[in-house]
Amino acid sequence: MTAAIAGAAESDLGVTGKSVLALQSQAVTRALADAGLTLRDVDGLATAGVSRFPAAQVADYLGLRPAWTDSTSAGGSAFEMYVARAAQAIDAGQCSTVVISYGSNQRSARSRSLGGAVEPHVPEAQFEAPYGPLYPISYYAMAAQRYLHAYGAEREHLAEVAVAAREWALRNPAAYRYGAGPLTVDAVLGAPMVSSPLTAADCCLVTDGGGAVVLTSLDRARDLPRPPVVVLGYGESTTHTSMTGDDDLLRPGSFASGRRAFAMAGLRPADVDVAQLYDSFTITVLLTLEGLGFCGRGEAAAFVGDGRTRPGGAFPLNTSGGGLSYNHPGQFGVLLLVEAVRQLRGECGDRQVQGAETALAHGTGGVFSTHATVLLGADR
Secondary structure (H helix, E strand, O other): OOEEEEEEEEOOOEOOOOOHHHHHHHHHHHHHHHHOOOHHHOOEEEEEOOOOOHHHHHHHHHOOOOOEEEOOOOHHHHHHHHHHHHHHHHHHOOOOOEEEEEEEOOOOOOOOOOOOOOOOOOOOHHHHHHHOOOOOHHHHHHHHHHHHHHHOOOHHHHHHHHHHHHHHHOOOOOOOOOOOOOOOHHHHHHOOEEEOOEEHHHEOOOOEEEEEEEEEEHHHHOOOOOOOEEEEEEEEEEOOOOHHHOOOOOOOOHHHHHHHHHHHHOOOHHHOOEEEEOOOEHHHHHHHHHHOOOOOOOOHHHHOOOOOOOOOOOOOEOOOOHHHHOOOOOOOHHHHHHHHHHHHOOOOHHHOOOOOOEEEEEEEEOOOOEEEEEEEEEOO
């Protein structure tokens, strides 16, 4: 049995003043309406963003009694992992309709805290906590510094990732930076330094928001209102919890997750028409491009040059505006899926990638700790 995404939607975004569960409810009910389904059709739920027992709390809030749930805690990659789990559960007959959802009100709540204080019994804390790293940016900055040193890249190459994301956001009315005007490389470099070499403009937004996608069997999805988006392949990799346990800062788990996803789908990187990559920081994108095989190691800095990833470029990347300019409610992975689905259904207006048949969504969690890749295809 082949699984497909039958519905996709965002909750309210930006500064909402709403609770986490209200945002979850918005995302779920909007995605179900998009699929032509209702809460009565849902018998599977995979969710994150609620502090305690996420699946149970969201199910209770929505009045669901699911036969199957997942609330794997893996940060931004969790939602791509949920696609794999949901497809497997549908194939096994454990459930027939799975909603994957997320919501966060971190901006309204004036908080970026997702995990609380560092616990003294965590083994790696003895090596890192005494130096006062900012979590997670200091860790990504360490990888960025290593990247620039090892490959002779410049901060301007990192800045191009943010500049391209802004260009896409200017075409997306839902984007937090929509209407903010273009971003320049000089503006990125001149923004306040947060953790060298990353400035504030190298960092993702802090917003409220959420999203949801609905999965069912392809056969059933073909009888629903929206064109199905087929799950072609997936792969994941979990490598470490902190930089203390990372063997190579320049070889993240995306090398393994991407290889597995492409092998399952029977595709190559050259077959991807549009890519949605987690962009918590600009360095995240460069290392993920290399990990997924879109370019060789050390080549991503040049790969993003000459407007390649901007609108009209040869490699459409993060077409919503990404976490850097569209929305980033703490965990961005579900919104990567929402944009990938909309691109394959041809619903993206001014930012639509014409003729898009295959999309990739890749989530990154923790400090390059968890990775999950999903390949999706239009049902032509």
